[in-house]
Amino acid sequence: MQELVFPPPEAPSTASLPMPRPEAYEGEPREYARALMQRKDDIEKEIASLKDVLNSHGVTPRTSLTDNEGYPRGDIDIYAIRHARSSLVRLQNDSKTVSDLLATALQDAFARPTHPNGNASSTSIPSSSQNIAAAPRQANGDSIDVDWPEKAIARVNSVAFQSPALQAGLQSNDLIYDFAGVTHLSQGGIQAIGAVVSRSEGVSLPIRILRQEQKTTLHLTPRNGWGGRGTLGCHILPV
Numbered sequence: 745m746q747e748l749v750f751p752p753p754e755a756p757s758t759a760s761l762p763m764p765r766p767e768a769y770e771g772e773p774r775e776y777a778r779a780l781m782q783r784k785d786d787i788e789k790e791i792a793s794l795k796d797v798l799n800s801h802g803v804t805p806r807t808s809l810t811d812n813e814g815y816p817r818g819d820i821d822i823y824a825i826r827h828a829r830s831s832l833v834r835l836q837n838d839s840k841t842v843s844d845l846l847a848t849a850l851q852d853a854f855a856r857p858t859h860p861n862g863n864a865s866s867t868s869i870p871s872s873s874q875n876i877a878a879a880p881r882q883a884n885g886d887s888i889d890v891d892w893p894e895k896a897i898a899r900v901n902s903v904a905f906q907s908p909a910l911q912a913g914l915q916s917n918d919l920i921y922d923f924a925g926v927t928h929l930s931q932g933g934i935q936a937i938g939a940v941v942s943r944s945e946g947v948s949l950p951i952r953i954l955r956q957e958q959k960t961t962l963h964l965t966p967r968n969g970w971g972g973r974g975t976l977g978c979h980i981l982p983v
Contacts, residue, residue: 763841763842763845764776764780764783766849773849773852773853776849777849777852777853780845781940781943781944784843784944784947787838787839791832791835791836791839794828794831794832797824797825797828798825798828801825803820805829805832807825809825809826850948850949851950853925853950892952893922893928893929895927895928896983897922897926897927897928897930897933897934897937897982897983898934898980898981898983899917899920899980899981899983900916900917900918900919900953900980901916901978901979901980901981902979903915903977903978904973904977906971907970907972907976907977907978908964908965908966908967908975908976909964910977910978912951912962912963914951914964917955918954919954920937920951921953922952923940924940924950924951925940926940934981934982941975945966945975946967947965948963948964949966950963951964
């Protein structure tokens with residue numbers, strides 16, 4: 745006779761695995777950021793599944809599990825609900841942790857490369873004062889990063905009032921060269937930007953743009969509840 749076990753053993757949870765560690769991606773900061781983004785995506789999927797469990801029982805994380813006389817309710821699966829609630833709290837904490845790690849990882853992944861002597865690298869500038877004046881510059885006066893993508897991937901068509909995009913400094917007609925690692929070489933093209941945004945709510949994403957011959961990096965944080973559609977508040981078009 746087969747032995748019955750209660751509760752039944754669960755399949756291993758992807759989100760319950762240890763967080764990606766930066767030392768495992770030494771010298772590959774963008775791969776570390778991608779690993780964190782994947783973990784955040786996995787956590788969000790499990791959170792959605794746990795919310796479905798609660799919804800299937802007609803309860804919320806705050807619904808009382810006892811009747812008016814203080815006894816456990818007999819019309820619901822109390823064990824399943826308590827398990828879902830405790831797992832939900834843990835995963836929501838994990839989501840906050842991975843979001844914080846991801847924000848730092850993205851900053852590191854798109855930081856200016858440095859030479860062994862510790863000085864920020866830049867393109868070599870001709871000695872001619874005329875060429876120096878004509879050399880493209882970032883908004884902060886620094887010379888362009890040597891790894892700036894060759895082509896833009898998108899153009900900003902419009903930016904909504906009071907949107908996260910407007911607060912980040914994005915403007916109509918800005919050319920986007922790099923959206924949190926998505927460039928013209930990325931598989932999926934502009935659709936890949938949507939995939940990054942959908943799993944990065946509350947995470948500061950670096951965006952490298954060209955505006956009137958001036959290259960600069962902005963930081964855009966997707967978020968809901970700003971008063972308009974979407975989490976960015978801007979409309980972009982492929983180029």
